[in-house]
Amino acid sequence: MTVPAAEARVWGVLRTTAAILAGKATRYAARLRGGGSAAPGLVAERIDPRLLAHTLSSLPLGVVVVSGTNGKTTTTKMLAAIVRAHGIRVFTNPTGSNFTRGVISAMLPEVSPTGRLAADVAILELDEWHALQFAKVVTPTHALLLNVARDQLDRFAEIDTTARLLATLAAATSSSVVLNRDDAFVARIAAGLPDGVEVRYFGVDPLATDVPALHEADVRFGDELVVPDPTPRDGLLHPQDARDFEIRFGEQAVGPVRLHQRGLAAMINATAATTAAQALLGRDFRPEAAIEALRAVRPPFGRGEVIVVDGQPLELVLVKNPAGFTVALGTYGAEPVPTMIAINDDYADGQDVSWLYDVSFESLRSQGVAMCSGVRGYDMALRLSYDDVPVDAVELDLQAALDRFTAAYPGSPKRLFCTYTAMMSLRRTLAARHGLAQFGEEDA
């Protein structure tokens, strides 16, 4: 029996509506319980797998996917801020819930029962694997690919596999792809793209000096990578000092800019976001709007966020892989303060703690580490002992460790490096005590 087209269409709309209503109901229930951010999305996704396609493909300015190992959350937030500063309505997934379900969960409160989203463009952060699953359902119009580093090898198995995921995502993108010219794994993706897809690059100006190496050494030196010379469409970072920088597009400069978030990695993320904004907005891109947006954007929680505890700043730094931890130590090493490190080994942290041995902790040697915590706190302390970094105490319980750490250094700024689930847990404690924004309620 064939279903008449009109009936199929009606059935399709009903299905979408049912999915959205069920998702909204779950979201409401989850809020009452104070539950996780992806659950409502899971419910809606089960009812209508095409919900995403239906809702997102109608957005007039398209769908931007931001992916890569490090800096997704920060860069997505910056890009959304720049685009919003141009008067454009942006739908994004600001809770760091970077799986497909998380996108649907973020969408539910903003979508009408017929599946219409009050936005002009979607800017979505997705991890490498979920980006690819997402692209099977929704064709991204733009992709911004940041870097490939060893991250959670227990999940993605191999760095080559991760690079291939990003290459497949790029090949599925319809309009433009923005690539990191300094990351060989990412820059190489340009060669495999179909004709008609525009390629732009971002990176650190090759002429800028004193910039530490940020990317994994690519062991396949056999196939020499040639990145084309920068064009005026490519964004190049020019750091002026530790805090100020500008981004140059040929003769045009965006800057000077000073971010709330410190460090070279944040500057590179800003360069990536600004280059992608130019790709998206074309002639409508306005440097002043981008500068203003970048100056105002706050670090996402746990990414260099500063929390005031007993009158002293406590800096919360998420670390999740060797490249990220190395950059974080380089960023903060110049200003040593009492330091705590919390390492968990749940799925979201990476279950294999081997990666700690690919980070050099020598910059912590003079100051020492006041506290190691998390389920793998002893493994962290053991790792530090091989770099001759003194450790004052190990307390595996996160809350107890935080209390001892803050009590031991009442009159001093402090810093806390932590893996993902340790960060979530510690931030919940800090939020309860110091009245921070709740998860999912952060200003967009």
Next chain:
Amino acid sequence: MSMPRAHLRPTGPSKGAVHLVHLYPREMSIYGDLGNTRCLAARIVRHGYECVVHDHHPGADFPEQAHLLMGGGGQDSGQSRVEADLEAIAGRLRALAGDGVPMLMICGMYQMFGHAFITHDGVELPGLGILDVTTRGQSTRMIGGIVLDTDFGEVVGFENHSGATVLGTGQAPFGRVRAGHGNNGTDGTEGARTANVIGCYVHGPILPANPAVADGLIAAAVERATGRAFEPAQLDDALATQARTRQIARLLRAGA
């Protein structure tokens, strides 16, 4: 002539110099394998010996002196880059292994120290044959925490491999699996050991949290380097003991 990467000296008088060779640190040391070299070098020095660390790269001359060898895991692209060199130094490696030189080969290098690796599509890639093992490529990976009983006592770490390895008749395993998959997930063995050559899938990295294995390798290396028995210093391994025993308890509890 190859140049050592570092020459580390103890604070007190030296009891002799041990030459440690890391095979292919660029191509075959993903998953923190560098930590094993770091651990061996640090412990050799803490025990009162000098440690000369050599990085052996493809195409370079193999160091004249080699008392202890370390090799790690890699990706397919890394393995294909070292194949030709491994063939070139195969004679030397076999002679050293036969002579009792201690070697620790993890994951990818463990497989290459075996007889052969047979890919998904049935292609047989010959190995060095220093260990009597054969590995077949599989589509599912064996990933997770692992606990073993070995001649060095309980060993804990993390395995992450898609190759399933089978021991030849008479080949001793490195250990018996108490939690995790091991060589192939079915016969309860993990790794292989012939004289002082150990191959296994244990990352973590294996040595920092299991210092008995590290000191076992060092003892054999010292005897070879100095002609005298190993004279260990008393090292404080309290952190390693805590890290190891807690992780073993967690994994055995989860598997129970």
